[in-house]
Structures are given as structure tokens and as C-alpha cells.
Amino acid sequence: MNYAGTGGPFATIVGILIGFIGLVGLVLVGKRFPTKTIIGYNEIILGKPIGRIMSLFIILLFLVLVGLETRQYAEAIQGSILNNTPIHLAIVVMLLLCVTTTYQNVSTFAYIHFFYVPLILIPIVVILVFAFRDVEMYHLAPFLGNEPNFKDFMKGALVVPMAIANFLVIAMVIPFMKNPMKSMKGASWGYGFGALILLVVITMTIAVFGVEEIMQMFWPTLILGRMIQVPAEILSRIDAILLISYIYGVFTTLLSYYFIVVRGICELFRFHNYRIVSILAAPIIFLVAIFPEDIFTMYKYLLAVTKYGMLPLLLYPFILLSIASIRGLKRLPESEENNSL
Amino acid sequence: MKRRLFVLGIIVFLSGCWDRYELEERANILGIAIDIATEEDMGEEPEVTHQKGDFPGQDDNLIKLTAQISLPGKIKLGPEGGGGEGSEKNSWVLETVGHSVKDAITNLQQQLAEKLYLGHLQIIVISEDVAENGIEEINDYFRRNPEVRRTAWMIVNKNDAKKVLEAAPPVENVPSLYLSDTLDNAVRFGKLPREYLGMFWIDLSDPGVDATLPRVQVINNDRILIDGMAYFKGNKMINKFSPIEIGIYMAIKGMNPAGYSVPVSLPNDEGVYMVKAVGRDSKIKSIIENGKPKTTFEVNVDAMIEEEIESNQLDLSSIQAIEDAASKRVNEMADRFIKQLQEDQSDIFGLGARIRAKYPNYWDEQVQSDEKWADIYQDMNIQIDYNISIRRTGMEWK
Numbered sequence: 259m260n261y262a263g264t265g266g267p268f269a270t271i272v273g274i275l276i277g278f279i280g281l282v283g284l285v286l287v288g289k290r291f292p293t294k295t296i297i298g299y300n301e302i303i304l305g306k307p308i309g310r311i312m313s314l315f316i317i318l319l320f321l322v323l324v325g326l327e328t329r330q331y332a333e334a335i336q337g338s339i340l341n342n343t344p345i346h347l348a349i350v351v352m353l354l355l356c357v358t359t360t361y362q363n364v365s366t367f368a369y370i371h372f373f374y375v376p377l378i379l380i381p382i383v384v385i386l387v388f389a390f391r392d393v394e395m396y397h398l399a400p401f402l403g404n405e406p407n408f409k410d411f412m413k414g415a416l417v418v419p420m421a422i423a424n425f426l427v428i429a430m431v432i433p434f435m436k437n438p439m440k441s442m443k444g445a446s447w448g449y450g451f452g453a454l455i456l457l458v459v460i461t462m463t464i465a466v467f468g469v470e471e472i473m474q475m476f477w478p479t480l481i482l483g484r485m486i487q488v489p490a491e492i493l494s495r496i497d498a499i500l501l502i503s504y505i506y507g508v509f510t511t512l513l514s515y516y517f518i519v520v521r522g523i524c525e526l527f528r529f530h531n532y533r534i535v536s537i538l539a540a541p542i543i544f545l546v547a548i549f550p551e552d553i554f555t556m557y558k559y560l561l562a563v564t565k566y567g568m569l570p571l572l573l574y575p576f577i578l579l580s581i582a583s584i585r586g587l588k589r590l591p592e593s594e595e596n597n598s599l
Numbered sequence: 600m601k602r603r604l605f606v607l608g609i610i611v612f613l614s615g616c617w618d619r620y621e622l623e624e625r626a627n628i629l630g631i632a633i634d635i636a637t638e639e640d641m642g643e644e645p646e647v648t649h650q651k652g653d654f655p656g657q658d659d660n661l662i663k664l665t666a667q668i669s670l671p672g673k674i675k676l677g678p679e680g681g682g683g684e685g686s687e688k689n690s691w692v693l694e695t696v697g698h699s700v701k702d703a704i705t706n707l708q709q710q711l712a713e714k715l716y717l718g719h720l721q722i723i724v725i726s727e728d729v730a731e732n733g734i735e736e737i738n739d740y741f742r743r744n745p746e747v748r749r750t751a752w753m754i755v756n757k758n759d760a761k762k763v764l765e766a767a768p769p770v771e772n773v774p775s776l777y778l779s780d781t782l783d784n785a786v787r788f789g790k791l792p793r794e795y796l797g798m799f800w801i802d803l804s805d806p807g808v809d810a811t812l813p814r815v816q817v818i819n820n821d822r823i824l825i826d827g828m829a830y831f832k833g834n835k836m837i838n839k840f841s842p843i844e845i846g847i848y849m850a851i852k853g854m855n856p857a858g859y860s861v862p863v864s865l866p867n868d869e870g871v872y873m874v875k876a877v878g879r880d881s882k883i884k885s886i887i888e889n890g891k892p893k894t895t896f897e898v899n900v901d902a903m904i905e906e907e908i909e910s911n912q913l914d915l916s917s918i919q920a921i922e923d924a925a926s927k928r929v930n931e932m933a934d935r936f937i938k939q940l941q942e943d944q945s946d947i948f949g950l951g952a953r954i955r956a957k958y959p960n961y962w963d964e965q966v967q968s969d970e971k972w973a974d975i976y977q978d979m980n981i982q983i984d985y986n987i988s989i990r991r992t993g994m995e996w997k
Contacts, residue, residue, distance in 0.1 A: 338745045392798070396949060397805075399956030468952075470804040474742070485749040485797040 266469070267398065267461040269411055273418025274453040280419065280572030281449050284429050285442045287575045290582060292438035296429035297525040303582045310526060312574075317522040319567040321539065324515040325546025326560045328352055331508040333553050334477055339501065349547045355509060356516045357540050361532035364434040367517055374506045381503040382455065385496065386462050388486045397468040398461065418456070419572060420564040425449050426571070427514040430521050476553070480504070516543075626668045626713035629690065630775035632724040632760035633737060636663040636696045644696050647709045654698045660736055662729070664703035665694045665761040667775050670713060690773055692764055700740040717746040721779035723753045723796070726760040730812070730829060730836035738800065738834075749797030752782050755814045755829040755836065762817045769821060778823055782813060785825055789858025789876075790842070792849050794828075803834060807951020807972055811848075814839055832945045833969065840936065846876065847933045850898050851948060851983070853881030860905060863925040865917070870910020874925045874989065876900045885953040887961055892954050893980045900929075900985070904992040911997050922989050930985045937981050944973040951976060 284296075291299040296316065301309035332348035340348065359370060428445050432438050463478045466485070472478045483500035520536045529535065550556035640663050644651070669690045693710070697703030708715050725737065741747045756763050763778065771777035785791035794802075794811055802810035809831050816826040827841040828848070840848070846859030857876035864871045878901040885894045902925070907913065940947060951972040955962040966972050 341745070394949070394952075396807075396952040396956040400959035467801055468805045470806060471801050474804065481749065481797075 265400075265411060266414065266464045267457065269414040270418050270457050270460050272412075273415040274457065276415065276572065277419030277425070277453070278446075278449060280575065281425050281428065281445055282442075283572070283575030283579060284426065285432070285445050287578050287582070288429060288432035288441060289439060290579070293433050295431075295433055295521065295525060297522050298433075299578070299582075303578050303585070313522060313526050316571065317519055317526065319563070319571065320515045320518045320522070321543060322546055322559075322563055323567070324356075324512055324519060325543045325549070326556060326563060327508070327512055327515065328543065329547040329550060329556050330560065331505075331512075332547070333556065334480065334504070335501075337476065337553075338480060339498075346544075346548060349544060352509065352512065353540050353544055353547075356512050357536050359513055360516045360520045360536045364431060367513070368431075370513065371510055374510050378503050378507045378510070379455065381496075381499045382459060385483050385486055385500055386458060388496075389462055389466050389482055392485070393462070393465040394468065395465070397465050416569060417561070417564060420568050425452070427518055429575075430518050519543075620714055620716070623670075624713055625716040626670055626711055627716050627719045628666050628668050629719055629773060630667040630722045630724065630764045630778065631720065632665040632726075632756075632764045633700070633729050634663040634665070634726045634760045635728045635732070636661040640696050645706050645709060647706050648697075648702050654702075660698060660732075661696065662698075662700065662703060662737075663694065663696050663761070664700065664707065665692060665764050666707060666715075667692050667764045668711075668715070669719075669773055690775070694761065700737055704740075717744055718748070720747055720751050721775045722751060722763075722782075724756050724760040724763045724815075725753065726756055726758065727829070727836065729760070730755050730831075733833075733835045734803075734831075735834045738803070741796070742800065747796075749795070749800070751796045752779055753796050753799055753812055754782070755812050755839075757814070757816050757826065762820075763815060763823060766817050766821055766823060781823055782825070785813075787856070789849070789854075789856035791825060791845060792852070792854055802947075802949075803831070805949070805952055806969055807946060807953075807955050808949040809833070809945045809947050811947050812836075830940070830943070830945045830947050832943060832973065837943045837945055838939070840939070843932070844936050847929065847936055848947065850876065850879045850900055850985070851881055851883070851896050851933070853879055853898075855879055857900065861925060861929060863921055863928055865920050865924055868910065870912065871908045872904050872910075872921050872925075873906035873908075874902045874921065874987065875905045876902050876987075877990070883948070883950075883953060885950060885957055887954070887958050888980075890965075891980070892950070892958075892961070892975065893982075894950050894953075895982045896933075896948075896984065898933075898983065898985045900987045902987050902989050904989060907995075913992055913995075913997055918989050918992075922987055925987045925989075926985055929987065930983060933983045933985055937983065941977050941979065941981070944977050946972070946976050950979070950981075 287296075287299060288294075291302065294302065297313045300313045300316075303309065304312060328349050329345075331352060332345045335348050336343065336345050359367070425445070425448070428441065432441050435441055435444075459479055463482055464472060466482060467475075467478055475481055480497060480500060483497035486496055516536070516539070519539055520532055523535050523539070524530050524532055550559055641661055649655075667690050693707060695703050695706045695710070697706050704715065723741070725734070729737065754763070764775065766778070767774050768777040771780070782791060786793050791813055792811070794813065799810050799812060802808045811828045811830045814826050814829045815823040818824050825842060827839055828845055829836045829839045831837060843859060843861065846857070846861075850857065855878055857879045860873050860875040862871050863874050880899045880901075882897040883894065884897065885892065887893070904913070904918075904921070951966070951969075955966070966975060
């Protein structure tokens with residue numbers, strides 16, 4: 259957003275499309291191997307040694323991402339409400355929550371997400387509705403931004419897939435779906451919905467604040483929550499509610515990443531004790547989370563991870579797909595699969 | 600399992616909360632007034648953040664900060680006392696000096712047993728001198744602090760900002776609450792745009808928009824009069840306009856509800872009619888003509904007649920005559936108002952932002968910055984077409 263200026267909403271759309279391409283790739287590969295997760299078909303397509311190294315990279319990437327995202331969340335919490343609470347505590351509590359939920363089975367994982375969706379969405383919708391009267395149209399135009407510059411614009415757009423990167427969890431859950439062949443439909447709907455919300459939130463935030471003002475803030479949407487006045491003055495500050503829904507949102511995101519890490523490690527090392535893995539992963543993630551010295555360093559790392567980790571990952575399924583078709587690989591016969599487990 | 604639950608219970612129930620501050624341990628700042636400190640004031644500066652004469656940077660932002668704090672449970676609130684005691688005893692007005700807002704707040708904290716809390720801050724008063732010196736340095740602390748609400752008010756006082764906080768209305772327990780209610784309700788009556796802190800900051804940072812702040816005057820030491828608005832060029836206050844011009848300002852921006860009245864008289868007639876606006880609608884058309892920006896305001900105001908003095912002759916034809924006369928009168932006022940704004944290079948209607956939004960190429964090539972825009976704005980062609988329609992005249996037929 260900082261790069262694209264008033265072109266923010268358009269950059270978001272472009273970013274969403276880029277993310278969608280990655281999603282399509284993942285689902286296509288997943289459908290080719292409907293009984294395998296990304297770790298499984300990595301090995302089949304690339305061969306054991308290379309496949310395992312790639313899997314390890316992916317797991318490491320998400321491990322770092324969980325850590326940094328947790329830190330980001332903790333910074334937001336400390337910066338806005340809990341000024342005196344040590345930041346470690348916010349991190350530890352969030353990680354504990356993730357640890358205790360990630361070793362559950364996949365359907366529990368799905369239900370947790372399902373349960374939190376309304377809790378995340380309702381406050382956001384409420385805030386957006388009340389923010390409408392403060393919208394200034396001139397904050398949104400011109401659509402492409404002043405002095406459009408392709409490089410900066412793409413820089414802005416490429417941050418977006420990162421914001422909704424938890425769709426990547428689809429790579430780990432396809433084998434657990436009732437009907438993996440229908441995964442494309444479900445994935446598109448889910449992604450489309452999440453992307454729409456993101457687009458609306460970004461657009462509204464820019465529409466209310468304008469670009470110059472947003473560039474001075476760390477968390478514009480949170481501040482948007484602080485500016486809203488609910489008619490009849492039932493609540494004088496609704497930012498607390500927004501913050502709670504933000505916590506739910508962070509929790510489900512972290513849960514997805516953590517889930518990828520735990521399941522990935524287990525599958526990679528053929529060690530199916532999720533509980534031990536998820537407990538052992540926690541201290542490592544904690545160390546990652548407290549590694550950045552300050553909030554600016556943290557964002558530097560986060561952007562670096564996005565740039566060098568997430569973006570290649572969006573292309574990765576297509577590489578897999580083309581190698582798979584060159585090698586003529588299809589789904590393995592049932593018997594062989596059982597052996598490889 | 601039982602033991603686990605027990606351990607969990609201990610963790611949850613016996614641990615404390617780091618950010619716990621009981622209400623009684625907090626000193627709620629309800630209002631802050633910022634004045635420029637004189638040499639004399641600075642003489643009593645405590646050495647809390649730095650030693651005397653050791654403040655780094657340019658040493659020209661000396662401020663005198665006055666805070667009105669309420670201490671729940673310590674200063675008695677509620678109806679008591681009798682005998683017209685007023686509200687001055689219910690809150691505590693403290694004064695301190697500093698080189699910046701945070702410096703002054705630190706000095707203030709050093710004098711108090713309770714933790715200062717800005718979450719209930721209702722009103723920030725700055726004196727005209729402070730506003731004219733530039734407001735950026737003052738805003739920074741309030742923007743950074745997560746406790747400050749963006750729905751608080753920032754207002755400019757004619758002379759001493761401190762006087763506003765000292766005004767003690769006899770009807771409300773806490774003076775600052777009364778003052779902020781005065782402003783909030785003025786918004787409801789259509790007398791003031793919703794230009795509270797958050798909005799003010801947005802206007803301040805937008806390219807091609809200049810900000811405004813409500814301006815007040817203390818009356819009889821116990822209340823405030825909303826005395827028009829102060830307008831800015833960049834982050835410096837440059838001039839002010841009167842309350843009736845707030846009406847014009849809001850009409851041009853199409854803000855509802857409407858609430859200002861104008862007296863109108865007809866030629867060859869002694870009667871004076873008070874015409875009150877009830878609804879406003881406005882179209883702002885910005886175009887580039889021959890490489891120059893041009894803006895037309897089309898303002899339509901619905902109004903009613905609330906009073907008729909020294910005359911008794913309302914009918915269809917005279918209503919139309921009054922509409923014309925009122926439109927003409929307001930048009931003239933608006934013209935003068937806009938001329939003044941252009942002269943001061945203050946673009947409070949956001950015409951620059953509209954041009955930037957609609958003609959990005961023009962903006963990128965010819966304007967680019969606020970300073971350049973101010974020059975273009977000064978000589979810009981601005982037309983105003985103000986049209987008043989009288990809809991009703993109250994309970995009297997004639």
C-alpha cells in the first residue's frame with residue numbers, strides 16, 4: 259500500500275489475482291495426487307532427496323513465518339492496549355494456544371476455523387458500515403495512483419498474497435477432504451471470500467484516511483476502529499471489539515501455519531506423534547518471534563520472508579506440475595501408496 | 600486430569616495482570632490546554648527529563664501545558680455541596696511547562712501520585728499563538744499515544760488556552776465534559792462540521808486539503824462560545840472565519856444537518872425575515888479548462904422562515920422574492936469568504952485533492968506539491984452558485 263499510493267485498491271486486486279494463480283497451481287497439483295499432501299508429492303515428483311529438501315524449505319519458511327506473525331501480533335497488542343505486559347507473554351500465550359490445538363485431528367482444525375469466521379467477520383463489517391460516512395471519494399482516485407510506476411506498484415501488489423497466505427494450508431488438507439476432486443471449487447470460494455473482505459477493508463481504510471495519513475500509521479484499520487462513532491453512543495470505543503476479532507484472525511492464521519509446520523515435519527520424518535512435534539516446535543518459534551530487536555526490524559524480516567519465501571512458493575506448484583507432466587506421473591496405484599506410508 | 604485442571608486453575612486465577620490499574624489509581628486527564636510558555640514560566644521548569652538548559656535541538660518550542668484531571672473516588676462527584684458551588688471544585692487544574700508535550704506531561708506526572716491516563720481526554724485547547732507557530736510538533740505525541748481517542752476535540756482559543764479549562768459551568772460536574780458536549784451538540788444542530796481530532800489529522804496530511812479547527816471564546820468564565828473556525832495553511836494556522844461562515848463552509852461541503860439562519864430583507868420593504876437552513880446539498884465540479892483548474896460549487900439549500908419582523912405579508916410571490924434575496928445575500932457572503940480563503944492560500948474545501956483525483960496527469964506534471972498547489976489555488980477561478988429554496992414558514996400563514 260505504501261508503494262502504490264491511491265492505486266492501493268487496484269494493487270490489492272492485482273495481488274489477489276497473483277495469489278489466486280498460486281492457489282490454482284496448488285489445487286491442480288493436489289488433485290493430481292489426491293491422497294498426498296505437498297510433502298508427499300514433493301517426494302514423488304522430485305525424487306526422494308530433492309523432494310525432501312524442498313519440503314524442508316517449505317516447513318522452515320512457515321516456521322519462520324509463524325514466529326514473525328506472532329511477533330507482529332504481539333507488537334500490535336502491546337502497542338495498543340497492554341503497554342506494560344511483557345511482550346514475551348503475549349507470544350507465549352498465543353503459542354500455547356496454537357500448540358494445544360494443532361495436534362488435534364484435521365476435522366477439529368476445520369471446525370475451529372469454521373467457528374471463528376463469524377466472530378472475525380461481524381466486527382469488521384460493523385466497523386466498515388459506520389465508517390461509510392467519513393469516506394472521501396478523492397482519497398481513492400486516481401485508480402492507478404499518482405505518478406504510476408510499475409515497479410512500485412508491483413511491490414505493493416506482491417505484499418497482498420502474503421496477507422492472505424493461509425490459503426496455502428490447502429496443500430496440507432486436500433487428502434483429508436471428503437471429495438478432493440471438488441477442492442478447486444471450495445478453495446476458490448474460500449479464497450474469493452477472504453480476498454473480497456481484504457479488498458473492502460483496504461479500500462475503506464484508504465477512503466477514510468487517504469494515503470498520506472495511512473503512511474504515518476502502523477495499523478490503519480485498528481485506528482479506523484478508534485475513529486468510528488456508533489450512533490446513539492452505545493459504545494464510545496469500538497476499537498476494543500475490533501482488537502478482539504483481530505486476535506481471532508491472528509489465531510486462525512497462526513494455527514494454519516503451525517498446522518503446516520507440524521504436519522509437514524511429521525510426514526517428512528515419518529514420525530506421527532503430532533503432540534510431541536507441536537510441543538517441540540513451540541520453543542523454536544518463540545525464539546524466532548523474539549529475535550527481531552524492534553518493530554522496524556521485524557517488518558524488515560517479514561517483508562524479506564514474503565519476497566524470498568512466499569513469492570517463489572506461489573510459482574512452485576507450477577514447477578511441480580510441469581515436472582510431473584514431463585515425467586508422466588499420475589496418481590500412484592493404491593498398493594504402492596500403502597507401502598510408502 | 601484433576602491435577603492438571605488444578606494447576607491450570609492456579610495459573611489462571613492466581614496470576615495478576617501487568618496492565619492492571621484500578622480506576623482510583625488513575626488520574627484521568629479530561630482536558631489539556633497548550634499555551635506558549637514565557638521566560639517567566641520557564642523559570643520554574645523542573646529538571647525531570649533533562650537538566651537546565653540541556654534540552655537538545657532547537658529550543659523554541661516552549662509550551663505551557665494545563666491539564667484538567669479528575670480523580671475518581673478522590674474528588675467528590677455527584678450532586679452535593681449546594682450553594683452554587685459550581686464545578687470548579689470537582690476537578691483539578693494543573694499547570695506545568697516543558698519543551699514538548701511529552702516533556703510537560705512527564706513533569707506533570709512527577710507531581711502526581713496517580714498514573715496519568717489519556718483515555719478519557721475530551722478536549723485539547725491550543726492558543727492561537729501555538730496554532731500559528733505550527734501544530735505538527737504538538738500532534739506527534741497525541742498521534743503516537745494509543746490511549747488518545749481520535750474522537751476527542753481540538754479547539755483553538757482566542758487568547759489564553761488555559762482559560763478554557765478554567766471555565767467552570769455551574770450545571771455539569773466536570774467542566775471539560777460540558778465543553779466537549781457543547782461541541783458535540785453543535786455538530787448535531789448543524790452548527791459545526793465533524794472536525795474532531797481524527798478528521799483534523801486526515802485533512803492535515805492530505806495533499807491538496809487544508810485543515811480547519813473550531814475556535815472558541817470563553818464567556819463569563821463559565822462557558823464557551825463557538826466563535827467560528829480557524830483555518831490552516833499546511834500545519835500553521837493562518838486566519839479564522841466567523842460562525843455564519845461555518846454555515847457557508849458546511850453548505851459548500853454539503854454537510855447535514857443544517858442549522859444557521861440569515862436575516863434577509865427585501866428591497867422597498869422594511870420587513871426582515873430570518874431564514875434558517877434545514878438541509879444542504881452540494882455538487883463540487885472541478886474541471887481543467889485551457890490548462891487551468893476551475894471549480895464550480897452548486898449549492899442547494901432547503902430553508903424555512905422562522906421569524907418575520909416589521910412586516911406581515913408572506914405569500915407565494917414574496918416567498919420567491921425572499922428566496923432570491925437570500926440567495927443573493929448568501930452568494931455575496933460566500934464570494935467574500937472564498938476570496939479571503941484564496942488570498943490566504945488555504946484550500947479547506949479540498950479542491951486540490953479533487954483535481955489530483957480527477958486529473959492525475961495534470962497534478963503529476965504541473966503541481967506535485969502542496970506549495971505549488973497553493974500558488975495555483977490563489978488565482979484559481981472559483982464560481983459559486985448558491986440557491987436557497989424556502990419550503991415552509993412555521994405555524995403562521997401570513
